[in-house]
Amino acid sequence: MSEIVLFKQLLDPEVRNIENYIKLGGYEGLKKALSMQPDDIVNEVKRSNLRGRGGAGFPTGLKWSFMPKGEGQKYFVCNADEGEPGTFKDRYIMSENPHQLIEGMVIGGYAIDATVGYIYIRGEFEFVAKILQKAIDEAYEKGFLGKNILNSGFDFDLYIHLGAGAYICGEETGLINSLEGKTGQPRLKPPFPAQYGLFGKPTTVNNVETIACVPDIIKKGSDWFLSIGPDKNNGTKIYAVSGHVNNPGVFELPMGTPLREIIYEHAGGIIGGKKLKAVIPGGSSAPVLGPEHLDIPMDFDSLKNVGSMLGSGAIIVMSEDTCIVEAYTRLAKFYAHESCGQCTPCREGTAWLYKILKRIEDGEGKKGDIDLILDICGKIMGRTICPLGDAAVMCVKPAVERFREEFEYHIEHKKCMVENKIPIF
Amino acid sequence: MALRFDESDVKKLEEIRAKYPNNQACTLPFLHYAQDKFGYVSMDVIKLVAQTLNLPVAHVLSVATFYTMYNKKPVGKYHLQVCTNISCSLLGARKLVDKLEELLGIKPGETTEDGMFTLTEVECLGSCGTAPVIQVNETYFENLDEKKVEDLIESLRKGELDV
Numbered sequence: 001m002s003e004i005v006l007f008k009q010l011l012d013p014e015v016r017n018i019e020n021y022i023k024l025g026g027y028e029g030l031k032k033a034l035s036m037q038p039d040d041i042v043n044e045v046k047r048s049n050l051r052g053r054g055g056a057g058f059p060t061g062l063k064w065s066f067m068p069k070g071e072g073q074k075y076f077v078c079n080a081d082e083g084e085p086g087t088f089k090d091r092y093i094m095s096e097n098p099h100q101l102i103e104g105m106v107i108g109g110y111a112i113d114a115t116v117g118y119i120y121i122r123g124e125f126e127f128v129a130k131i132l133q134k135a136i137d138e139a140y141e142k143g144f145l146g147k148n149i150l151n152s153g154f155d156f157d158l159y160i161h162l163g164a165g166a167y168i169c170g171e172e173t174g175l176i177n178s179l180e181g182k183t184g185q186p187r188l189k190p191p192f193p194a195q196y197g198l199f200g201k202p203t204t205v206n207n208v209e210t211i212a213c214v215p216d217i218i219k220k221g222s223d224w225f226l227s228i229g230p231d232k233n234n235g236t237k238i239y240a241v242s243g244h245v246n247n248p249g250v251f252e253l254p255m256g257t258p259l260r261e262i263i264y265e266h267a268g269g270i271i272g273g274k275k276l277k278a279v280i281p282g283g284s285s286a287p288v289l290g291p292e293h294l295d296i297p298m299d300f301d302s303l304k305n306v307g308s309m310l311g312s313g314a315i316i317v318m319s320e321d322t323c324i325v326e327a328y329t330r331l332a333k334f335y336a337h338e339s340c341g342q343c344t345p346c347r348e349g350t351a352w353l354y355k356i357l358k359r360i361e362d363g364e365g366k367k368g369d370i371d372l373i374l375d376i377c378g379k380i381m382g383r384t385i386c387p388l389g390d391a392a393v394m395c396v397k398p399a400v401e402r403f404r405e406e407f408e409y410h411i412e413h414k415k416c417m418v419e420n421k422i423p424i425f
Numbered sequence: 426m427a428l429r430f431d432e433s434d435v436k437k438l439e440e441i442r443a444k445y446p447n448n449q450a451c452t453l454p455f456l457h458y459a460q461d462k463f464g465y466v467s468m469d470v471i472k473l474v475a476q477t478l479n480l481p482v483a484h485v486l487s488v489a490t491f492y493t494m495y496n497k498k499p500v501g502k503y504h505l506q507v508c509t510n511i512s513c514s515l516l517g518a519r520k521l522v523d524k525l526e527e528l529l530g531i532k533p534g535e536t537t538e539d540g541m542f543t544l545t546e547v548e549c550l551g552s553c554g555t556a557p558v559i560q561v562n563e564t565y566f567e568n569l570d571e572k573k574v575e576d577l578i579e580s581l582r583k584g585e586l587d588v
C-alpha cells in the first residue's frame with residue numbers, strides 16, 4: 001500500500017476523535033516543532049519541496065519565509081473555500097481527519113510567528129465546520145491550542161470563519177477582504193499578504209491540503225517526504241475524480257501517479273465502457289486534455305509541460321457522450337457569474353464569452369463567432385487584478401481550440417453532433 | 426416592526442465578536458446569525474446588524490448583496506439548491522431540475538404558494554464526487570436521481586427529515 005499522509009481515516013475510521021488521532025502518532029509533529037526554532041521549521045518545509053495544493057503550486061516554505069521578523073500581530077489563514085468546480089478534497093480532510101489540519105495550523109503559526117489563525121470555510125460547508133469546531137474544542141482541552149501550548153510559551157488561537165457563497169473569496173486577497181467583513185473583491189498585489197494582509201498585518205494564506213502535509217513533514221523529516229513522488233513534486237496528492245467514471249471519489253496517491261491509472265484503476269474506468277473524450281486535470285480552470293494525455297504523470301511540472309496545470313488536482317472526466325460546446329457554455333456561465341466586476345476585461349469579457357457560447361449552443365451562432373471568442377480571450381488574459389479572468393480564458397480557449405470542429409458544426413448545422421447526450425441546459 | 430436581538434442572541438453575538446479584532450469583521454457571521462433567526466436578510470435585518478455593530482447601513486447592505494447565501498427575499502421552509510455546475514450536469518442535474526419543476530409547479534428562483542419550497546440553481550457545492558447534489562437548507566443530499574428526488578420531496582412534505 002502506498003504512503004498515507006492525509007487520509008488517516010483509512011488507517012482508523014474514527015481518527016477524527018483526538019484520542020484516536022494521538023494513537024496514530026498525532027500531535028507528535030507539534031511536540032517536535034515546539035522544540036525547534038521557528039526558522040528551522042521553515043527550512044525543513046523548504047527542503048521538503050512541499051508546494052501549495054490550492055492551485056498555483058507555490059513552494060510553501062518559501063512563502064513562509066516572506067513573513068517579516070519582529071514584533072507585532074501576524075496571522076496564519078487556512079483557505080478552505082473549496083470553490084473550484086470539480087474540487088471536493090479539502091472537505092474530506094476536514095470532516096474525516098480534522099486534527100491533521102489543526103496540528104498543521106499550530107505548527108505553521110509557530111513557524112511564522114502568528115498567534116491567531118482563521119480557517120475560512122465556504123458557507124455551504126456548515127456541516128463540515130461543525131465537525132471541525134468539535135475537533136478544535138478537543139484540541140483546546142488537551143492544550144494543543146490556546147495559551148502556553150504544551151508549556152512552550154507559545155500561544156495560538158484558532159477560529160473558523162464561514163463564507164457566504166462567492167467563488168472569488170477563494171482567491172487569497174478576496175478571502176482576506178471577506179474575513180475583514182467586506183465584499184470579497186481581490187486586492188492589487190503588491191503589497192503581498194506577507195507585508196499587508198489580514199487587518200493590515202503580515203499574513204500567510206495556505207490551502208487545507210498544504211497545511212495538512214506539515215505535521216508529517218516535521219515528524220518524519222523532509223527526506224521522508226522527498227522520497228514520495230518525482231523530483232520537485234513531492235509528497236502525496238489527493239486527486240478528486242468526478243464526471244463519467246464508475247467510481248468517483250477522492251484518492252490519496254503519490255504525486256505523479258499517471259492519469260490513466262487514476263481514471264481506469266482507482267476511479268473504475270468510464271461509465272458504460274465508453275470512450276474518453278476530454279479530461280480536465282486540475283479543476284475547471286485547467287486547460288482541457290484528451291486521450292493522448294493519459295500517460296501523463298499527474299504532477300505540477302508534467303502538466304505544465306503539456307500546457308495545462310495540476311491546479312487543485314480535481315479531475316473531471318467527460319466521455320464521448322459529452323457535448324463539449326454545452327459543457328463549456330456551462331463553465332463560461334460560471335465564470336461570468338463569479339466575476340467580482342472590478343476589472344472591465346474580466347467583467348465584460350466573461351459575460352461576452354458566455355453570451356456567444358450560449359448562442360452557439362442554442363443553434364444561433366454566427367460565422368466568425370469562434371474567432372470572436374478567441375479574440376475576447378486575448379483581451380482578458382493578463383489584464384486583470386486577480387487570476388479569475390485568466391482562469392476563464394484557460395478554461396474556454398483550449399476547449400474551443402481543441403474541439404473547434406464541434407463548435408463549427410454547431411454554428412453550421414444549428415445542432416449538436418453528439419447523440420444520446422445528457423442535456424445540461 | 427422594529428426587529429431586535431434578545432438577551433440570548435446578544436450573548437452569542439458577543440462570543441462571535443471575541444474572535445475578531447474589530448466590529449467590521451463580524452459582518453458576515455452576524456448576517457448568518459440574523460438570517461438563521463429571522464429567516465432572510467430584509468432591509469430591517471440589515472439595519473439591525475449595522476446598528477448592532479455600529480457600522481454604516483451601506484456597508485452591511487453591500488456585503489449582504491455581494492454574497493449569494495444571504496437571501497434578500499423570504500425563502501420557503503425548504504430551500505432546494507440544485508448544483509448545475511459541470512460535474513453534476515454531466516450526471517443529469519438538469520433532469521433533477523426538470524423533475525422538481527414538475528413536482529412543485531415552480532421554476533428556479535420561485536417559491537411555492539404554500540411557502541414550503543424554494544427552488545434555486547447554484548454553482549459547484551464541492552460535492553462533485555457524489556454528484557448530482559442538492560443542498561436542502563444546511564443538508565447535502567448526494568448521488569441523486571429522479572426517483573430519489575421524488576422520495577426526498579415526499580419525505581420533506583411529510584416533515585420526516587430534519588434539515
Ligand SMILES: Cc1cc2nc3c(=O)[nH]c(=O)nc-3n(C[C@H](O)[C@H](O)[C@H](O)COP(=O)(O)O)c2cc1C
Pocket residue numbers: 051052053054055056057058060063079080081082083084167168169170171172173205206207208210211386387388391
Ligand atoms: C478565483 C480563484 C479562486 C481560488 N479558490 C481557491 C480555493 O477555493 N481554495 C484554495 O485553497 N485556493 C484557491 N485559490 C488559490 C489562492 O488564491 C491561493 O493561491 C492559495 O490559497 C494558496 O495556498 P497554497 O499556497 O497552499 O496553495 C483560488 C485562486 C483564484 C484566483
Ligand code: SF4
Pocket residue numbers: 168185186338339340341342343344346347384385386387388389390
Ligand atoms: S479579474 Fe475578475 S474576479 Fe478578479 S478582480 Fe478582476 S473582475 Fe474581479
Ligand code: FES
Pocket residue numbers: 085086087508509510511512513514548549550551552553556558
Ligand atoms: S459540480 Fe456539483 S458539486 Fe461540484
